Structure formats: C-alpha cells, structure tokens
C-alpha cells in the first residue's frame with residue numbers, strides 16, 4: 001500500500017532525541033537526531049529527560065523546516081498530515097517531554113496526533129524496507145529483546161528476554177569493566193581479536209535470559225589484573241594469572257548471546273512456518289549478529305532483511321513511517337487518549353493497518369518424509385513406525401559451541417524421553433542414540449502435531465504431562481505445540497496388545513526433550529508452562545480458553561505454587577529501564 005501521506009515523527013524514549021519527516025509519495029525519510037551521551041555510567045533518566053527537553057525542540061524545528069521546504073501544497077496548509085510520536089515503551093520522564101512536544105505541534109499545525117508503539121515501529125520499519133509480507137521479527141534493542149509475529153490482528157510475543165534487554169546486558173558488562181556508554185560497539189571492536197571461551201548459554205523455548213552469562217563474564221574479567229581493565233583499544237593481549245583476556249570475553253559474549261538470539265529466531269520461523277525474518281533495534285547494528293542471522297536464514301532457505309543502521313538504532317524515521325500506516329488506517333488519537341505509557345507492550349496494539357494481508361500458513365503436507373525442525377532434520381517412516389532425528393551443525397554458531405550443544409542436547413533428549421515415559425507421560429520409545437553424530441532413532445508417534453490439531457482437551461492433557469515431569473524433578477524445556485504429537489499412531493504394538501484397548505485419538509505425546517534438565521526450582525517449572533503458553537499464543541486464533549485448559553490439567557496433578565509463580569513470570573520480561 002502506498003499513499004501520499006506526509007508525517008512528522010518524534011522519538012525520545014531514552015537516548016535519541018529525534019524528529020523525522022516521511023513522505024509516502026516518494027518514500028523519502030528525513031531524520032534529524034541528537035544523541036544523549038552520559039559522561040559516566042549508564043543512562044540516567046533525569047539527565048536523559050533534560051537532554052530531551054533541550055534537544056527535542058531543535059530537532060523538531062529542523063524536521064519542520066524540511067517539511068516546509070519539500071511541500072508543494074498551498075501555503076496556508078500544514079506541510080504534513082499528522083504528528084506521530086513514541087507513546088511508549090521508554091523512560092517516563094523522556095516520554096512525557098516527547099508527548100508534550102507532539103501535542104503542542106499538532107495543535108499549532110491543526111493536524112491529528114498518532115501514538116506509535118516504539119517496539120512495533122522497530123519491527124514495522126524492517127517490514128517496510130524489506131517489502132516482506134509476514135515476517136517474524138527479532139527486536140534486539142537496548143531495553144528489550146523479543147520475537148514478534150503477526151497473528152489475528154496483533155503482533156504476538158513469541159519469545160522474549162526473562163531479565164534485561166540485550167543491549168542493556170552488554171552495556172552493564174562494559175560499565176563493569178570501566179568502558180563508557182554505549183558498550184555494544186566497544187564489545188564488537190574488542191571481539192575482533194578474541195578467542196572462544198566457555199560461557200553459559202540459556203534458552204527456554206523461545207525465551208532466553210542473560211543474567212547467567214553476564215555474571216560469568218564479569219567473573220571472568222575480575223580474574224584479570226587491574227591494569228588490564230583500562231579500555232578496549234590496546235593491541236596487546238592482557239592476561240594475568242588465571243585471568244581471561246577481555247577480547248576473549250567480548251568475543252565469546254557475542255558468540256553466545258547472538259547465538260541464543262539466532263537460535264530463538266530460528267525456532268520462531270520453525271513454529272510459525274514463516275520464511276522471512278527481519279531485524280530491528282540498536283543491537284542490530286552489530287555485524288556479527290547480522291551475519292549469524294543471515295547464515296541461519298540461508299541454511300534453512302529463509303529470507304533475511306536488516307534495515308540500514310539509521311533505521312535500526314532509535315530514530316524518528318521509524319515512528320514517522322509507522323505513523324503514516326496508522327494514519328492511513330484512521331488510527332489517530334484524541335487529545336485525552338494521548339497519554340504516554342512507559343510499559344506499552346507491542347501486543348497491546350491493535351494492528352489495523354494490515355487487514356488485507358495473509359496470515360502465516362502452517363502445517364505439514366501429508367506424506368512428507370522429511371521435516372526440518374528448528375534444530376534437527378527429522379526423517380519420518382510412519383509405516384515402519386520409526387523416526388531418525390539428526391541435529392545438524394549450524395553454520396552460524398561457533399564450532400565449539402555448536403558441538404557442545406548438539407552433543408549435550410542429544411544425550412539429554414535420549415535420557416529425559418525415557419525418564420518421562422517412566423513417569424507415565426507418553427513419549428516415543430528410543431531405539432538408538434549416537435551423541436557424537438547427534439543422532440537419535442525413535443518410535444513414530446501420533447498422527448499430527450498439536451499445532452495442527454489444537455483442542456482444549458488435548459491441551460489439558462499436556463498440562464497434566466508437564467505436571468508429571470515437574471513432580472519427577474525435571475522440565476521439558478521446550479514444550480511447544482510442535483513438540484506435542486496427537487493421535488492414535490503408536491508404533492509399540494506390544495504395549496497396545498498389553499493394554500488390549502484401542503489407543504485414544506486424543507492421546508498426546510511429548511517429543512523433543514533436548515532442552516530439558518533436572519531442577520527443583522518452582523521458577524523453572526513455571527517457565528516450562530509459560531513457554532507452552534506462548535506457543536499457544538503464537539499458534540492459536542483464540543488462545544485464552546486453551547491457556548485456561550493447560551492450567552486445569554496442570555492443577556489435577558501438579559502444585560498450585562507453580563501456577564502462582566507463573567503469574568509472576570507473566571508480569572516479567574516487560575520494559576526494564578536502562579539504569
């Protein structure tokens with residue numbers, strides 16, 4: 001869709017005081033920005049707000065001048081159709097200054113206001129510049145990190161950080177070693193001379209967390225002598241007794257953190273059936289992250305797009321571009337609804353500007369004998385009742401990390417698949433394991449993936465299964481609607497005759513235990529249910545009754561305290577400020 005709409009956008013959620021003019025007729029985006037650069041430490045909300053106070057009027061004036069200069073309409077008409085502004089998420093004091101400026105400008109020019117969600121803008125700019133129809137989006141910014149996909153009128157959060165945003169995690173590390181804000185580019189530069197060291201790697205379904213790896217990185221650094229913590233510019237490798245060179249830490253941080261982001265992006269592609277990925281957010285300026293995402297997409301035959309850097313870091317261009325789409329769809333704001341929201345979630349936004357576009361088609365064709373999951377190539381032989389699963393080497397991952405993950409996960413999958421079965425949870429019988437080749441041979445189970453056969457009754461059954469695993473002291477780690485098989489098909493004929501009754505068509509089997517682990521933490525159990533929840537949100541049109549059904553099933557067997565903790569978990573991963 002193209003239009004002649006002209007929008008002035010204003011951005012100022014944290015560090016970038018920015019104004020832009022988008023011209024729908026020419027697709028031209030003019031951006032004027034003024035960055036806040038803290039003298040020391042991270043972003044101070046009060047200082048950032050002072051910066052907005054000074055800089056917003058200046059950048060708006062420059063943008064407005066550009067709007068006048070490029071306007072060929074009547075002299076008594078406003079040179080733009082509307083003023084769009086970042087309504088959230090972001091730092092409250094900064095957002096309020098932006099809101100006030102936007103309201104004043106819309107009143108002075110007598111044009112409407114459009115309130116834009118900053119995170120949706122990070123996503124939409126990539127969709128706009130790529131021309132992709134329905135991509136999965138990885139937002140890798142300072143205060144956030146999440147995967148979004150469009151479904152049924154909303155951008156659904158398929159996965160997100162369980163603690164800090166990815167940029168903030170990196171910035172906290174660089175602050176710890178005494179480097180100035182922002183740390184991302186400095187880590188990227190230092191990583192060029194680094195070698196791989198082992199650091200934690202944590203993904204849970206499509207969620208992930210950075211706290212473990214960041215504290216390990218700080219500890220590794222603290223083993224380094226004080227003289228070596230001076231900066232990232234020196235060429236000599238700085239090492240002391242038992243210490244780790246900062247270059248190696250930076251290199252490995254990038255390999256693991258971006259490896260995690262790339263892995264969850266691949267999971268999201270696999271789960272939604274999409275073959276398009278766009279990147280958004282300031283960390284997207286990192287060349288290694290882009291390289292990994294590109295390699296991952298190449299390997300699975302998907303298309304990848306990253307907007308140019310001026311559209312990745314915070315900027316008002318993306319606010320103006322999305323503002324135009326919203327304006328064209330009639331999404332303007334009354335003054336009384338123009339309040340800013342520091343915790344504005346992307347999935348709160350009704351996506352009214354995309355009604356004509358197709359939703360993702362999912363499902364496996366009948367008779368297919370090879371399936372590409374997010375991790376593995378799976379060869380299916382339903383007639384022989386057998387499946388061969390091989391975790392492929394990922395070209396985007398560092399070879400050491402790649403080997404470690406494939407071996408560990410294969411071993412775990414074998415062990416936990418059998419253990420679950422002993423706990424009364426239907427799983428495929430294992431006939432062979434080869435950890436070195438990352439290969440498993442399993443019984444073929446079910447007639448369909450739960451994703452393609454969702455009912456409340458089946459989902460309730462999964463709730464019971466998860467509770468059984470948790471009661472036995474371990475988690476599945478990746479319970480998605482693609483990791484549950486449904487139906488009668490059960491290769492183990494001995495068991496069938498032993499039970500001497502027809503298998504239940506609603507029977508559900510859990511597969512793919514590679515991300516599972518032993519734990520007695522309520523938090524881990526709650527996360528397990530949360531991961532399943534998010535996959536329901538990503539694959540069902542009306543997820544609410546299904547989410548309720550999981551809880552009902554869980555309650556029959558599991559502990560109420562897990563469901564209580566789940567409510568806590570759901571409240572997290574929200575906007576965390578950068579101080």
Ligand SMILES: C[C@@H](O)[C@H](NC(=O)OP(=O)(O)OC[C@H]1O[C@@H](n2cnc3c(N)ncnc32)[C@H](O)[C@@H]1O)C(=O)O
Nearest residue numbers: 013014141142143144167182184185282283286313314
């Ligand atoms: C809510 C909003 O205020 C916030 N914006 C934000 O965080 O600014 P953004 O421009 O998207 O990202 C800034 C982050 O991006 C990181 N960054 C910049 N260049 C980088 C690079 N080359 N490698 C890694 N990180 C980089 C910085 O270290 C910083 O943490 C957000 O979108 O989460």
Ligand SMILES: Nc1ncnc2c1ncn2[C@@H]1O[C@H](COP(=O)(O)OP(=O)(O)OP(=O)(O)O)[C@@H](O)[C@H]1O
Nearest residue numbers: 270371373374375376378387428443444445482512
């Ligand atoms: N034992 C099995 N019986 C029947 N189908 C299976 C079996 N194992 C796997 N499949 C099919 O293959 C698909 C991918 O398998 P699996 O989830 O184990 O691979 P993966 O690469 O780990 O996938 P992902 O990481 O995307 O969940 C499943 O969604 C399912 O359709």
Ligand SMILES: [Fe+2]
Nearest residue numbers: 141281282314
């Ligand atoms: Fe941002």
